[in-house]
Amino acid sequence: MNELLAKYPKEIKAILAKYPPEFKRSAVMPLLHLAQGDPGYITPQAMQDIADICGISITEVGSIVGFYTLYYDKPLGRYHIQVCTDMPCALRGADKFLKELCERLGVKVGEPTADGLFVIEEVMCLAACHRAPMFQVHGDGDLVYHEHQTVDTALAVLDAVRQKAAVEKEAKA
Amino acid sequence: MSEFILLRHRDIPDLDQLKVYLKNGGFEAWKKVVTSMEPVELIQLAKDSGLRGRGGAGFPTGMKWSFVPNNLWPHYVVANADESEPGTFKDREIMESNPFQFLEGLMIASYAVQAQNSYAYLRGEFWQIGLKLNQKIAELEKAGFLGDNLFGTQYSLRLHVHMGAGAYICGEETALLESIEGKLGQPRLRPPFPAVAGLYASPTVINNVETLTNLPPIVQNGATWFREHGTEKSPGVKIFSLSGCVNNPGNYELPLGAPFRKLIYELGGGIPEGRTIKAIMAAGASSALIPATEAALDTPMDYESVANLGASLGSASVIILDESVSMSWLAQKTTHFFKHESCGKCTPCREGTYWMAHILDRIEDGGASAKDVDLLFTVARQMQNKCLCALGEFSTMPVVSSLEKFRRDFLARVDGQTR
Numbered sequence: 001m002n003e004l005l006a007k008y009p010k011e012i013k014a015i016l017a018k019y020p021p022e023f024k025r026s027a028v029m030p031l032l033h034l035a036q037g038d039p040g041y042i043t044p045q046a047m048q049d050i051a052d053i054c055g056i057s058i059t060e061v062g063s064i065v066g067f068y069t070l071y072y073d074k075p076l077g078r079y080h081i082q083v084c085t086d087m088p089c090a091l092r093g094a095d096k097f098l099k100e101l102c103e104r105l106g107v108k109v110g111e112p113t114a115d116g117l118f119v120i121e122e123v124m125c126l127a128a129c130h131r132a133p134m135f136q137v138h139g140d141g142d143l144v145y146h147e148h149q150t151v152d153t154a155l156a157v158l159d160a161v162r163q164k165a166a167v168e169k170e171a172k173a
Numbered sequence: 174m175s176e177f178i179l180l181r182h183r184d185i186p187d188l189d190q191l192k193v194y195l196k197n198g199g200f201e202a203w204k205k206v207v208t209s210m211e212p213v214e215l216i217q218l219a220k221d222s223g224l225r226g227r228g229g230a231g232f233p234t235g236m237k238w239s240f241v242p243n244n245l246w247p248h249y250v251v252a253n254a255d256e257s258e259p260g261t262f263k264d265r266e267i268m269e270s271n272p273f274q275f276l277e278g279l280m281i282a283s284y285a286v287q288a289q290n291s292y293a294y295l296r297g298e299f300w301q302i303g304l305k306l307n308q309k310i311a312e313l314e315k316a317g318f319l320g321d322n323l324f325g326t327q328y329s330l331r332l333h334v335h336m337g338a339g340a341y342i343c344g345e346e347t348a349l350l351e352s353i354e355g356k357l358g359q360p361r362l363r364p365p366f367p368a369v370a371g372l373y374a375s376p377t378v379i380n381n382v383e384t385l386t387n388l389p390p391i392v393q394n395g396a397t398w399f400r401e402h403g404t405e406k407s408p409g410v411k412i413f414s415l416s417g418c419v420n421n422p423g424n425y426e427l428p429l430g431a432p433f434r435k436l437i438y439e440l441g442g443g444i445p446e447g448r449t450i451k452a453i454m455a456a457g458a459s460s461a462l463i464p465a466t467e468a469a470l471d472t473p474m475d476y477e478s479v480a481n482l483g484a485s486l487g488s489a490s491v492i493i494l495d496e497s498v499s500m501s502w503l504a505q506k507t508t509h510f511f512k513h514e515s516c517g518k519c520t521p522c523r524e525g526t527y528w529m530a531h532i533l534d535r536i537e538d539g540g541a542s543a544k545d546v547d548l549l550f551t552v553a554r555q556m557q558n559k560c561l562c563a564l565g566e567f568s569t570m571p572v573v574s575s576l577e578k579f580r581r582d583f584l585a586r587v588d589g590q591t592r
Contacts, residue, residue: 018333020290023373025355029338033297054355067357067516069339070297086259087458087506088416088492124341124510125259125458126298129414129492130422136298143300 004035004049012053025054028064032071037141041072069123070138077112077119079139079161085122088129097133098122100151105158117162137161178402178410179386180426182270189305191312194273200318202392203277206284208324215285219388221396223408228253228344228381229456229487231407231476240368241286241376249377250283250291251353252385255337255344257296258457259510260490263412263424264382268295268302271386272309276332278385280319281392283330286378290331294349297338306334341514345562346379348516359518360562381488383412403429407475411489415441418448418495430473437470437493448495452579455479456487458507459567461574462500483574500579501586504572505533511568522565525556529572536586546583550576 005012011034012027019026028050035046042065044058051058065071072080083101085094098109102120105113112119128134131147135154146157175184175197182188185197194200206215220235241248252275256264267275283291295303310332313319321329340358342348347361350372371377387409391399400408407429413436416422420442427436433453437443444450453469454460461484463469472478479486494503512526532549535541553569553576560566576583 018335020373023354026335026353028355029352030336033336033338056355063357064355067340068297068337071338086510087503088260090506091417091492091494091498092422123339124513125257125261127256127262127265127296129260129262129416129490130424143298145298145301 002049002052004031004046005053008034016053025056028054028056028061029068032061032065033141036071039075040078040139041075070143077116077139078165079118079137080121081118081135081137081158082121082123082126083135084124084126084128084132086125086129088125089132089134092129092132094133097149097151097154101154104151104155115162117165118158177426178390179267179274179383179412180271180424181274188274189270189272189309191273191309191316198393199273199389200277202389203280203318204324206281206392207326207328212285212287215281215392218391218396219285222391222399223396223406224384224387224391224399225407225409225476226381227383227387227411227488229258229459229485231486234380234384237368237380238282238285238378240366241378242369245369245376247290247375248286248288249372249375250279250286250288251346251349251372251377251379252279252291252293252382253344253346253349253379254293254295254299254302254382255341255349256299256382257341257344257514258459258488258490259507260416260454260457260492261414261488262416262490263414263488265299265302266412266424267382267386268299268306272302272306273313274389275382275386276306276309276313278388279332279380280330281388282378282380282385283332284328286376287328288378289329290333292353292372293332293334294343294353295334295336296343297336300336303334303336310334340516341510342516342562342564345564348562349379350377357516359516360564362561383488404473404475404477406477411474413474414488414490415493416490417454417492418444418450418498419493420445427474430475430478432471432473433491434470436474436491441493444493444495448497450493451496451498452494452500454492454494454571455489456485457490457492458510459487459563459570460484460492461570462494462578464578499585500575500582501533501536504575504583505530505537507571508533508568511564515564515568519561519565521556521559522561522568525552525560525565526568528552529568533572536583539586541587543584543587546576546580546587549583 015030031050047061051061083098133149134147175181187193224234225231343352343358348358352358367377403409450465453463508529512530517523553572
């Protein structure tokens with residue numbers, strides 16, 4: 001039983017249609033994006049399901065997950081708060097921004113917040129050099145940029161995400 | 174009407190809406206090529222225009238198309254929208270705000286080589302743009318601009334968006350193809366070149382987003398009109414991404430050959446807090462540093478003139494460095510970027526970026542001696558001309574040039590001298 005296929009039959013059909021039928025392996029990256037959306041990381045079961053759909057081994061799928069930075073194989077924070085500290089952003093204060101953001105949240109880079117909701121990460125250039133400091137929020141199968149940030153505006157963004165998550169939790173319960 | 178050729182959305186509100194784009198001449202070029210031009214005529218037009226690739230290499234676009242053999246099928250066109258070079262953010266603005274002109278360009282390039290399926294490879298971080306492009310492509314299918322037997326001809330075309338997932342190396346064209354094929358984004362050995370054996374081992378053209386966005390106006394207005402902009406060898410306009418120590422960072426569309434001074438001072442508003450400019454990186458993190466002399470500031474920003482300064486125009490991501498920036502810090506930053514982004518396939522790059530980063534950390538932490546500065550230079554020089562793709566070579570550019578031109582910044586850190 002392919003759980004992923006059972007969960008997203010329409011989406012997977014649309015993904016496969018983008019590539020020549022004899023090159024199903026091309027679907028591996030879009031399938032990983034799809035599978036990651038809900039639990040927030042790639043489960044071993046999802047890896048096996050994707051391997052079966054693409055006709056490759058689970059090891060090959062695993063190597064793709066390891067190679068690309070936007071795929072996670074562990075549940076580490078529901079939202080990845082990814083701050084660019086690359087050179088052009090650093091020239092506009094990104095290093096200081098990251099340090100102060102971590103201090104205000106009481107966490108270190110790579111360490112999830114106590115509620116398990118956020119993990120702050122330091123990432124490479126996100127093509128927003130002119131609007132630094134900036135970060136992206138990656139989670140729930142979505143990825144959103146937040147530019148021209150200060151520590152205060154960033155904390156407000158995180159508060160809004162936290163509230164949205166709480167509302168969803170209530171709705172589920 | 175718009176003063177802009179590429180950033181037309183700045184003059185025309187809602188240009189990202191199909192009806193607005195159509196009202197402003199949208200897809201007239203597309204209709205013209207499909208209904209009245211032979212592919213060979215279109216390739217000749219691109220050659221006559223002198224359009225050169227805007228992704229960094231500056232290779233003539235028409236010539237690139239002409240390398241695709243007509244005895245091997247199918248053909249593919251891939252738009253390189255992996256924009257990941259630190260300091261580059263131009264393709265993003267095009268796709269966000271003028272997406273149809275980009276898509277029309279991709280369609281025109283596809284027609285030139287008679288590709289029936291073309292791909293746009295976007296870096297994974299451009300998630301919102303990917304969603305938007307998918308929507309726009311669906312609108313074009315509905316409007317009859319994409320699909321089977323277009324305008325009643327035999328020609329059919331479909332576009333697909335492929336999202337990357339965070340890997341700078343996938344901007345390298347063969348790594349990009351590997352990535353679409355569902356493999357690790359690692360460059361291929363060449364030859365064969367993609368024009369002969371590219372995506373799925375089929376002949377493939379890979380063009381940058383900005384390059385493609387030039388095509389609809391070229392088809393509409395002709396090669397002579399295009400050559401009215403820019404210089405003889407570098408015709409047309411270019412989007413310059415300006416960042417770093419400058420008052421008004423952002424994208425600026427200028428004719429190729431405009432001087433650095435105009436970009437930095439007239440448009441960019443000069444250096445913050447009245448500080449003095451120190452150096453320019455014209456090609457993002459991959460740049461050799463250009464010391465900001467008066468002569469350098471008066472240099473025209475075109476492929477040849479910047480090359481004469483011992484640097485490269487690349488994708489025209491102009492990063493400004495002022496007197497407050499230590500070049501040893503700068504080299505540490507760029508080297509960490511390349512170390513992180515090295516795909517690990519070839520040894521000189523994988524090991525070289527690793528050791529350069531280590532030495533630079535030691536220098537910046539104050540634990541190095543003057544000998545370490547020499548060692549850094551040796552490691553960087555050892556890497557040059559030995560790497561499988563340009564990434565390894567790029568990583569050495571800021572290191573070697575900063576050591577050659579600003580060695581004092583490194584020496585100020587060694588032998589126990591800390592910041």
